[in-house]
Amino acid sequence: xxxxxxxxxxxNDQGLIPVIAQEKGTGQILMMAWxxxxxxxxxxxxxxxxxxxxxxGRLWHKGESSGHVQVVHDIRLDCxxxxxxxxVEQKGGIACHTGRHHCFFNQYRDGxxxxxxxxxxxxxxxxxxxxxxE
Amino acid sequence: xxxxxxxxxxxNDQGLIPVIAQEKGTGQILMMAWxxxxxxxxxxxxxxxxxxxxxxGRLWHKGESSGHVQVVHDIRLDCxxxxxxxxVEQKGGIACHTGRHHCFFNQYRDGxxxxxxxxxxxxxxxxxxxxxxE
Numbered sequence: 001x002x003x004x005x006x007x008x009x010x011x012n013d014q015g016l017i018p019v020i021a022q023e024k025g026t027g028q029i030l031m032m033a034w035x036x037x038x039x040x041x042x043x044x045x046x047x048x049x050x051x052x053x054x055x056x057g058r059l060w061h062k063g064e065s066s067g068h069v070q071v072v073h074d075i076r077l078d079c080x081x082x083x084x085x086x087x088v089e090q091k092g093g094i095a096c097h098t099g100r101h102h103c104f105f106n107q108y109r110d111g112x113x114x115x116x117x118x119x120x121x122x123x124x125x126x127x128x129x130x131x132x133x134e
Numbered sequence: 135x136x137x138x139x140x141x142x143x144x145x146n147d148q149g150l151i152p153v154i155a156q157e158k159g160t161g162q163i164l165m166m167a168w169x170x171x172x173x174x175x176x177x178x179x180x181x182x183x184x185x186x187x188x189x190x191g192r193l194w195h196k197g198e199s200s201g202h203v204q205v206v207h208d209i210r211l212d213c214x215x216x217x218x219x220x221x222v223e224q225k226g227g228i229a230c231h232t233g234r235h236h237c238f239f240n241q242y243r244d245g246x247x248x249x250x251x252x253x254x255x256x257x258x259x260x261x262x263x264x265x266x267x268e
Contacts, residue, residue, distance in 0.1 A: 002245065002246055005242065005245060005246060005247055008247055018152050018166060020154055020163060020166065022163060026161075027160075027161025027162070028161070029154060029156060029163070029219050031212065032152060032154065032212065032217040044242065074241065074242075075241070075242040076238035076239070076240060076241055076242070077238070077240040077242070077247050078165070078166060078237040078238050078239075078240070079230050079231065079232050079234075079237045079239065079240075080237075081240075083166040083237075083238075085163050085238045096213050097213065098213050100213075103212040103213045103214070103217075104210035104211070104212050104217075104219040105210070105212075105213065106210060106211040106212070106213075106215075107208065107209070107210055108139065108178065108208075108209040108210070108211070111136065111139060112136055112139060113139055113142055113211050
């Protein structure tokens with residue numbers, strides 16, 4: 001009998017694994033987030049990214065309030081079974097809660113972190129005001 | 135006075151931050167590893183990736199025994215200041231200790247993790263035998 005793929009993952013002390021979301025086509029890294037066992041199970045089933053929100057302590061179906069769903073095309077586990085890589089199609093073209101295409105917009109330049117990527121949409125317009133994350 | 139860029143990083147409870155190494159040019163994700171404050175400081179100075187090896191509990195200048203150094207071209211910090219993205223040139227073309235180009239070679243297919251990428255070089259030949267990691 002085949003081993004459950006969820007049992008092969010090496011969950012950390014908090015029962016989580018780091019997850020990299022890479023944009024299909026461009027190869028751009030959109031964000032890094034975390035999954036627990038249930039989040040990965042739902043991601044495998046829905047073929048849309050479901051993370052574990054550490055700040056809110058609950059499952060987070062990415063795009064649930066913004067509509068910015070990530071359709072999952074490929075899922076990879078690394079050599080140590082303790083990191084995941086998703087290839088995703090980012091609906092709405094915005095992965096970051098700041099309204100940017102991706103989360104890695106602070107570039108190291110001359111001893112400082114410099115914001116180098118544009119805000120495509122006001123977060124208030126994405127989330128209806130007041131919410132910094134969906 | 136400008137704030138020290140190392141003070142802006144949100145280190146986790148173990149004083150670490152997850153780091154994604156992406157290959158410059160191809161955009162392929164080579165590996166995910168961790169840095170502590172000293173590892174990031176050395177990376178910024180050397181312009182070669184220096185990680186914190188959690189398994190060995192010491193700084194790990196990637197390529198120190200294999201020669202497979204990662205030359206760092208770009209460093210990004212995410213919106214929450216708790217994940218790093220490096221754009222690197224992978225010397226020797228092998229990032230993974232298994233002798234593969236990258237570490238994410240286990241692809242999810244039909245309910246299983248399937249090894250889909252070739253071993254380019256025998257790890258024994260890379261490390262001189264016996265060592266699973268450099």
